[in-house]
Every structure is written in structure tokens, then in C-alpha cells.
Amino acid sequence: MKNPMMESVELVEGIGESIASRLGEIGVADVQDLLFVPFSTLHAAVESVASEEQCRGWRLAAQLLQLRGVDHQLAEGLVTVGCRSLADFAWRPLSELETSLADAQAKGVLPEVPGSDVLAAAQVDAATLHFTGTVSGVVLDADERPVAGCAVRVGRRRGTTSDSGRFRITRVPLGRPTYELVLEKEGFETRVEAGLRPAHGDGTLELRTFQLDPAPASAPEPRRLSELEGNRLPPMAGQPIAIEELPELRARDVLKVRELEGDDAVLLSKFRAYSAGSFLVGRARVPASSLPADAKAGDVVVVDEAGQLRPLQRDARAVHRVKERVIGLRQAGPTPGASASKEERQAFMRRVLEARLRHRFGPRFRGLRKGEES
Numbered sequence: 001m002k003n004p005m006m007e008s009v010e011l012v013e014g015i016g017e018s019i020a021s022r023l024g025e026i027g028v029a030d031v032q033d034l035l036f037v038p039f040s041t042l043h044a045a046v047e048s049v050a051s052e053e054q055c056r057g058w059r060l061a062a063q064l065l066q067l068r069g070v071d072h073q074l075a076e077g078l079v080t081v082g083c084r085s086l087a088d089f090a091w092r093p094l095s096e097l098e099t100s101l102a103d104a105q106a107k108g109v110l111p112e113v114p115g116s117d118v119l120a121a122a123q124v125d126a127a128t129l130h131f132t133g134t135v136s137g138v139v140l141d142a143d144e145r146p147v148a149g150c151a152v153r154v155g156r157r158r159g160t161t162s163d164s165g166r167f168r169i170t171r172v173p174l175g176r177p178t179y180e181l182v183l184e185k186e187g188f189e190t191r192v193e194a195g196l197r198p199a200h201g202d203g204t205l206e207l208r209t210f211q212l213d214p215a216p217a218s219a220p221e222p223r224r225l226s227e228l229e230g231n232r233l234p235p236m237a238g239q240p241i242a243i244e245e246l247p248e249l250r251a252r253d254v255l256k257v258r259e260l261e262g263d264d265a266v267l268l269s270k271f272r273a274y275s276a277g278s279f280l281v282g283r284a285r286v287p288a289s290s291l292p293a294d295a296k297a298g299d300v301v302v303v304d305e306a307g308q309l310r311p312l313q314r315d316a317r318a319v320h321r322v323k324e325r326v327i328g329l330r331q332a333g334p335t336p337g338a339s340a341s342k343e344e345r346q347a348f349m350r351r352v353l354e355a356r357l358r359h360r361f362g363p364r365f366r367g368l369r370k371g372e373e374s
Contacts, residue, residue: 004065004072005032006162012061013076014054022046030162034062036136036207064089066129066170067122068262069114074122077101077110090126094119121262133172133198137208139165139183147212150185151245154196158245166207172198181210188212228253228271236272236279244273244280253303254312254322255284260297263288267301 004011009031010020023029026045028037043055057079063086064075081100083089089097097119104110135154139147139161146165152158154169155176161167172179181193191212225231228250246269255267269282292301292311301309302322312322336344 005062005168006030009033011072012058013072013079014050015058019046019049022049027164029164030166031062031065032162032166032168033164034059035168036166060085064126067125068264069118069122069125073111074114077104080104080109086126087130090123090130092123094123097123125262128171131174132170133174133200135169135172135179135181135196135198137167137181137210139167139185139210139212141188141212142214144211147185147188150183150188150212153182153184154179154198174198174200183210183212185212187215189215224273224275226271226273228269228273231274233272233274233279239274240278242278242280243283246282246284249284249286249303249307249309250282251303251305251307253282255282255301255303255309257291257295257297257299257301258283260288265291265295270300 007030008020009015009023009028010017012031012034015023022045023033023042026037026041028034028042028045034042039055039059042059043050043052046055060079060083061072061075064070064078064083065072067086070078078089078097078101081097081104083092094116098113098116101110101113101119105113135157139150139152141147146161146163148161148163148165150161150165150167152160152167152169154172157169157172159167159169178195178197181196183191183193189212191210193210225233227233250269254270256270258266258268260266265286265288267284267286269284271282273280273282286309288295291309292299295301295311300312302312304310336348340348
């Protein structure tokens with residue numbers, strides 16, 4: 001599901017095509033852009049067709065859409081019932097919110113009132129946002145064109161730039177005075193900016209500009225090895241380990257539930273990869289609802305061919321057997337079809353077994369001798 005902050009500003013209640021066109025002239029294209037522009041600039045762009053109150057409502061809706069579990073309809077409802085800021089929403093009594101939203105539903109403003117658990121979780125998240133920091137900016141290339149899809153990292157927090165090159169990393173803990181900002185995009189040199197101070201508060205954010213230089217044309221692409229693809233990795237001793245964000249779940253992947261964060265779950269792949277002198281551990285963030293029932297931190301799941309997560313025994317041997325089987329199937333080549341002969345099937349199973357044994361014993365395995373397949 002797309003991040004609502006990265007969606008078109010036209011999805012905010014009261015902003016139609018005409019107003020969106022005016023906002024585009026001041027650089028407001030996505031919902032998050034409403035938080036980058038000074039309020040005076042925002043209102044001046046639309047003052048002939050929208051009041052200050054409407055503009056403040058749009059800004060507040062954008063702030064509320066940062067919260068986990070809040071969609072456009074709920075954000076509109078919260079604005080309608082008089083929430084003035086994230087802090088105001090966070091500390092309103094839950095019963096008062098439910099009553100106000102029920103009235104909004106009766107008036108046709110809100111299709112349905114979310115459950116108490118959804119509202120309470122959103123209030124907790126609003127308090128978290130209020131007491132943590134935000135890092136924002138815009139990433140441009142050497143020709144000052146926006147760089148979309150650039151990976152952004154601040155501490156343990158991660159994000160991606162929008163089509164306009166802008167990013168907004170929230171929930172950055174304020175316990176440290178400064179952070180290191182890392183910007184990564186294929187085709188560009190990685191940029192590391194030290195000494196960054198997160199902004200605190202719900203107001204307009206300073207939009208710093210960061211330029212990425214193109215990667216040297218002569219830089220060869222490092223060969224990437226992956227256990228999931230059946231590759232054999234070099235010895236791990238003394239090698240650095242890095243986290244690699246997985247854009248989507250991979251069929252047959254085996255993952256451990258690292259942590260549960262509200263509606264989200266963080267999973268770590270049991271299949272390692274190797275590239276440019278570093279071992280890579282894949283990390284995926286998925287909706288907690290996609291996990292098997294009663295799943296908890298420490299559980300192990302496997303991705304089936306349909307992309308669904310299935311439970312797997314936490315036993316290390318069970319995990320190793322699944323990894324070994326997947327690696328064997330990958331290295332053995334295409335699976336024989338229904339019309340394959342008995343000899344073709346036997347040859348395929350021999351290749352699978354050899355691959356599994358090669359993975360288990362390494363250089364000590366010299367291959368199967370005739371008659372050892374069974």
C-alpha cells in the first residue's frame with residue numbers, strides 16, 4: 001500500500017484539480033509537500049479560492065496522515081471535529097474523540113467510526129511524533145533535477161524520496177545531539193552527511209538540499225551472490241555485515257520475525273547475500289496482519305509460491321533443512337514438467353541432492369558416485 005504522504009495532494013478533502021494546479025506552482029504536489037511550504041506562501045497561492053481556515057485544515061490533515069492507521073477519511077473526520085494539532089489529538093480523552101466522530105458519522109462526514117484500538121494506537125503514535133524529531137530535505141542530481149526513489153537513512157529510520165526528490169524521516173529519537181544521514185541511489189555515489197540535527201515540533205520544516213554526484217562510469221558492477229538464488233557464499237569470518245532493505249517478499253524465502261511495531265512487522269531473511277566485500281541480511285517490513293495467527297517476535301516464517309507467509313518450526317534444524325532444500329532446487333535448474341521422462345526426473349533429483357550436499361559439506365563433497373542417490 002502506498003504511503004499516503006506520497007500520494008497526490010488532490011486526495012486531501014477540499015483540494016480539487018483547480019486548487020492542486022495552483023499549489024503545484026509553489027512546489028506542492030504530494031501530501032507531504034503541504035508541510036514543507038510556509039503557511040503564508042500556501043495561503044497566498046490560493047487565497048482567492050480558499051480561506052485561511054481551509055488551508056490550516058489541509059496542513060493538519062497532512063500531519064494526521066503521518067500516523068499509523070489514519071487514512072484520508074479519518075484525517076478529514078478529525079479535522080472536522082476540531083482537532084487543532086497532533087498534540088491536541090494525542091491528549092484528547094478517547095471517549096470524547098469517539099463521541100465527536102460518531103456525531104461526524106451521523107452528519108455524513110465519516111463513513112464509519114474506527115474502533116477504540118485504532119484511535120488509541122493513533123494517539124500513541126501522535127505522542128511519539130510530538131516527542132521525537134524529523135529530518136527532511138530534497139535530493140538533486142548534478143544538474144539540479146530531483147532524484148526520485150533515493151533511499152534515505154537516519155539512524156535506524158528509513159525512507160525514500162518522492163517524485164519531486166523530497167523526503168521526510170519522522171520518529172527520530174532526540175536523545176542524540178546529531179545523526180548521520182545516508183543517501184543511496186543506483187547510478188550515484190553514496191552521500192553521507194554527518195552532524196545532522198533533527199527538527200522538533202509540528203510546524204513547517206526546513207527543506208535542506210542534498211546533491212548526489214554520478215557514480216564513476218568506470219566503476220564495475222560488483223557480482224552479487226545470494227543463497228536464495230543457489231550461490232555459494234565465501235567464508236563469513238572477518239567480513240562486514242550490512243542490512244539490505246527488501247522491496248517485496250521473495251518466494252521460498254525464510255524469515256525471522258525480528259520485531260512487531262504496532263501494525264507493522266520487521267522480518268529478517270535467513271538467506272544471506274554477498275556483494276562488494278560485505279555480507280547482506282535482507283530486511284522486510286510487512287503488515288502485521290499478513291503474519292500467521294498468533295505470530296510473535298522470534299518466530300520463523302516461509303514465503304510460499306503465492307507470496308503468503310506460512311509458519312515454520314523455530315527449530316534450527318528445520319530452518320536449515322528448508323534453506324538446504326531451496327538452495328538445492330535453485331542450483332538444480334528448471335523443474336521437469338509433467339511430460340518429463342523418468343530418467344529426466346531422476347537426473348533432476350540427483351542434481352538437487354548434489355547441490356544440497358555441496359551446501360552442507362562445502363569443498364569436502366566430491367560428488368555422488370553411481371548408486372548413491374538413494
